[in-house]
Amino acid sequence: MEMKPYAVPQISKDVYWVGVKDWNRRLFDALIPLPQGTTYNAYLVKGKEKSALIDTVNPGFEQELVGKIEQVMKPGDLDYLIMNHAEPDHAGSIPCIMELAKKATLVATEKGAKMAQVFYRVPQERIRTVKEGDTLDLGGKTLRFVDAPWLHWPETMFTYLVENKILFPCDFFGAHTAFGLYDDEVGELIPFAKRYFGEIMMPFRNMGKKAMEKVAGFQIDMIAPSHGPVYKNPERILEVYRSWTAGETRNKAIVVYVSMWGSTEKMIKIVVETLLSEGVEVCLYNVANADLGEIAKDLVDARAVVLGVPTVLGGMHPVGLHGANLVKALRPPLKYGVVVSSYGWGGGALKQAAEILGPTKIEVTGTLEINGPPSAEDQQKLIGIAKQLAAKIRE
Numbered sequence: 065m066e067m068k069p070y071a072v073p074q075i076s077k078d079v080y081w082v083g084v085k086d087w088n089r090r091l092f093d094a095l096i097p098l099p100q101g102t103t104y105n106a107y108l109v110k111g112k113e114k115s116a117l118i119d120t121v122n123p124g125f126e127q128e129l130v131g132k133i134e135q136v137m138k139p140g141d142l143d144y145l146i147m148n149h150a151e152p153d154h155a156g157s158i159p160c161i162m163e164l165a166k167k168a169t170l171v172a173t174e175k176g177a178k179m180a181q182v183f184y185r186v187p188q189e190r191i192r193t194v195k196e197g198d199t200l201d202l203g204g205k206t207l208r209f210v211d212a213p214w215l216h217w218p219e220t221m222f223t224y225l226v227e228n229k230i231l232f233p234c235d236f237f238g239a240h241t242a243f244g245l246y247d248d249e250v251g252e253l254i255p256f257a258k259r260y261f262g263e264i265m266m267p268f269r270n271m272g273k274k275a276m277e278k279v280a281g282f283q284i285d286m287i288a289p290s291h292g293p294v295y296k297n298p299e300r301i302l303e304v305y306r307s308w309t310a311g312e313t314r315n316k317a318i319v320v321y322v323s324m325w326g327s328t329e330k331m332i333k334i335v336v337e338t339l340l341s342e343g344v345e346v347c348l349y350n351v352a353n354a355d356l357g358e359i360a361k362d363l364v365d366a367r368a369v370v371l372g373v374p375t376v377l378g379g380m381h382p383v384g385l386h387g388a389n390l391v392k393a394l395r396p397p398l399k400y401g402v403v404v405s406s407y408g409w410g411g412g413a414l415k416q417a418a419e420i421l422g423p424t425k426i427e428v429t430g431t432l433e434i435n436g437p438p439s440a441e442d443q444q445k446l447i448g449i450a451k452q453l454a455a456k457i458r459e
């Protein structure tokens with residue numbers, strides 16, 4: 065067998081990392097920037113009798129995955145392929161592995177099994193469905209399955225390797241970075257994990273909380289997610305996830321705005337200066353040039369949002385609309401909001417913003433729509449709106 069120059073670290077006894085690093089990927093889901101690329105982690109567990117591959121890798125990296133498995137065993141001898149999640153970044157190489165390993169059985173939840181048939185054309189007779197608490201004995205290695213739906217698709221599950229005390233939660237606890245293999249090798253890991261949580265898991269944080277309660281009684285020595293480094297120190301990520309899934313917010317406002325000729329920006333600056341003078345932490349993003357991942361990160365624990373968007377063509381400026389839709393879609397734990405807007409000859413942005421924020425749980429504590437740049441009277445109004453918001457944030 066030809067040996068390829070691949071790194072296949074043994075992360076625990078008879079457990080191998082056979083994932084790949086996508087150093088150059090810069091966008092995920094055609095939406096999320098990836099400044100440090102990402103990883104598609106896959107893990108090979110060798111029992112005395114059987115072997116299991118936990119998740120696969122993004123399409124295009126099949127040969128690298130196969131080459132890594134080859135360093136441990138013949139890929140054709142694989143017994144099980146565990147599919148924790150059906151999204152192509154982890155499941156996209158299933159057809160390749162199932163073709164190579166002719167006797168392998170795909171293991172998934174009932175919903176996952178249906179997706180495997182539709183997305184990856186895996187025949188029903190090659191799939192074993194598992195439910196909460198089911199186990200799979202590999203010979204001295206026991207895989208236990210934990211039903212963990214909606215993290216972040218309906219079919220998701222976790223796999224727990226009982227003897228090694230490793231939790232394989234797929235996307236949950238992940239981070240989009242190709243840097244490092246273990247958590248203690250990456251300096252800025254938690255901000256990357258937070259950004260990832262905001263982008264992927266925040267809309268499902270109640271389901272995340274439930275899943276964490278399920279595994280609270282497990283002894284977990286290692287967390288091996290499908291993106292980013294493996295946690296040798298699981299408490300590091302568990303602690304922040306307890307707070308993030310609980311929707312705990314800080315004395316903090318996130319400002320998301322766009323401005324065409326500077327009038328909306330002048331309004332925003334008055335609000336920002338007032339919030340700062342009232343002791344509120346402020347983070348500010350101009351959607352026209354912001355990294356959406358950073359906005360997602362700061363939405364994880366901000367208590368209030370300030371939205372600034374001018375009227376153009378009778379409604380919200382399209383870039384501001386994108387920002388507002390993002391704030392709504394990610395379902396952050398925001399409690400309060402303020403919307404300010406300037407128009408040239410006719411309003412409309414404020415009405416549209418109210419329609420977007422209306423169905424959310426955000427209490428809009430102040431709005432102001434003005435014609436052109438803010439007058440002295442407008443400035444006083446903006447200071448009042450900001451002071452009122454600061455009082456709400458501090459409550």
Ligand code: FEO
Pocket residue numbers: 149151153154216235290291
């Ligand atoms: Fe990383 Fe939902 O796939």
